[in-house]
Amino acid sequence: MTTMTTLTRYLRWDTAVGILLIAVFLAGTGTTEGFANTDNLSAALGDVSEIALIALPMTLLVVAGQVDLSVASMLGLSSALAGSLWQAGFAFELIVPVCLLAGAVGGLLNGWLVTRVGLPSLAVTIGTLTLYRGLASVILGDEAVADFPETYAKYAAYTETMPGTFVPYPVALFAVLAVGTAIALHCTGFGRSLFAIGAQEDAAWFAGIRVKRLKLVLFVVSGLVASFAGIIYTLRYGSARADNGLGLELVVIASVLLGGVDFDGGKGTLGGAVAGVLLIGLLTNLLTLNDISNEIQVIVTGLLLVASVLTPRIIAVVSERRHRRTAAEESVPVSAAP
């Protein structure tokens, strides 16, 4: 009984987000001029490319019962680093690995504090959220560095798409990584281990799973991807700033939770998380096209998130009530007997 409800609940939720995605797309096509054309869709997808990339390791982290709130700050730090190095005249080919290295080190620090010192990831990454953003400001101040080499910048922009399609390069990269991540999460021992850690960390450790090492790897990957997203962000807007991507971590986590990944860990699918990202991307695009103010957009996203967290609970409560009522009906002749 509980299996069935849990199972149907998550099947339903994943599917629901997918259906909602299609519904939003169809509604947009029907009501909004300039929505369902390749230029706009490229723009809509391109706008979420950083969120989408960061959402992949974030999904793995949340499944394992962890969270990384420092991702947007790492994006900013990477951007600031790229800007200041470019300003100082370094070659862009050198800047990229330096930024990635910074991301890996930042992730390593998060992971070290969580696994060796034993602090909860929420507390650790709230701290490093401030720390990394602070470092970004120290490196670049409130300057903005522009004029990055067109050779690379054009690949980040959504005007340049994969030949023959409307898919921007970062989104194509995301698609490839998403497939890889989905396989890793759902079809490998690595993924199984993450689910076990998220559901019951002690039991995973007692089953010989290297809990600390896996968590450390996840945080490093998360930092790495965030710093790479920082480079894309910088190139896409053509501007390196210390406050790039401010608050983006909440959109990433919102997308992942919207996709039905359980914040308590141990449950969720990568497909759901991807659908969550795309849904938020399309919705934002649609609202912008309809000249709806940014404030309202934020409210809509917020409501959607609350609904996503609330709906599975409501479904569970309702099905339990129904279960209890059938049980009560079965026992009605019983109480009538004496």
Add this chain to the structure above:
Amino acid sequence: MEKPDKGLAPVLALRGVSKTFGAVRALHDVSLDLRPGEIHALAGENGAGKSTLIKTLAGVHHPDEGKILLSGEPVVFHGPADARDAGIAVIYQEPTLFPDLSIAENIFMGRQPRRSARRIDRRAVHRATADLMSRLGVALDPRRPARGLSIADQQIVEIAKALSFDARVLIMDEPTAALTGSETARLFSVVRTLRAEGAAVLFISHRLEEIFGLCSHVTTLRDGRHVASEPLDGLTEDDLVRRMVGRDLDDLYPKSEAEPGPTVLSVSRLTREGVFRDVSFEVRRGEIVALAGLVGAGRSEVAQAVFGVDRADAGEVKVDGRVLTAGSPTAAMDAGLALVPEDRRLRGLVMEMSIERNIGLTGLRDVRRRGLVSRALEHARAADWAVKLQLKYSRLADPVSVLSGGNQQKVVLAKWLATDPAVLIVDEPTRGIDVGTKAEVHRLLSSLAADGLAVLMVSSDLPEVLRMADRILVMHEGRLTAEIPRERATEETVMAAATGRAPDTDRTERTAAKEPTP
């Protein structure tokens, strides 16, 4: 029907009670008499209908047939409140108190004595609570918050609450399952006090020695049927087990003689500061070695340090002569160790994961095909062991949380036996599981040892230790105090070493036992 007992008239009785849930017949024509001043045991395996019977008495279930008699008068309980008002109190295994309220507030929740202007009379509440505690002969401060109380203390609070309701019937559902020896002794003295005050007590426990030590009568259920209601005088443990399972006690501990092979596990001078010191022992192939001692002696901690889930501060563990990397369960598994932990719900299993995935968790490298987890292989591995261990389940994709305690334990055993270990460490392998499954687990351990597996068994169950082990290591306060071969193992020798008495004889026991293996 029942032989009319010469004692007092029953205060609470069941007459021919039946209860079905859907297709399951939970109780079938069960009768029970609870008399004032009598402690009555309810015996039966898991699923025999004990819980349903308790819930019927507590007003949670209505019987389909039959009657509940209160002081000889038929009554109908429409809910737990009716049963409580009739003077029936149930003490559950794990009480649920309000953690932030004091003991006194928990007891008088919602019915505190008042002073003028509806103010709660704290002094009266505390005085009444202190009176209840002194009636029970327990020293608990009424002002202490419930948070941080041991389970044993929480049960005392529940009992005090029952007394404050003037309960005449006290039903105790496996109250000792989570208690230590001394806590159990205190609980028993409280229960005896209640008996002396004229309360009728219904006592449920899996531990036969508790039933025989505390109760005067026993009612046995099997598959929802009433097997017998009789005085315990003149009844043996074998008789009671036979009534519960329809089998003999020898079947419960089927230990075959084993020829020990070469040493496979050797632990030397293992130390964890403040927990255990200087622990050295060896386990040979084909041998069942028990690690006995009182709760808190450090037995589980030694087992966990050997397996590497806890890090030892000093000493080493060798498997087949090779030293294990300290603090790495993965290395221990690769060397052929397996640990079935004491707490299966927290550490043995991922409760919300399916049976097959739980079993697959120890073999993520074995169920691969082209680098990816193969669901078919994973399923086959689980199905294979489910059959071998006679697991009762409906689908392998069901979460383990739906299984009974005994079947959950089988899943833990399956997940470790599937790794084909050379050394199996089992920590309290039969705690909290019913007699039938217990016998199956014992038979399994015995036949595994006969096939050459080395078994290290941590157990607090003395009959299990005495009957299953080839050799008994006894720990006392973090040290290994004795090593007793099967022939010389008795309740007395083991308990003496476990409580730290007569250390001289223990040491001679140990050196004597050491001689054959230089």
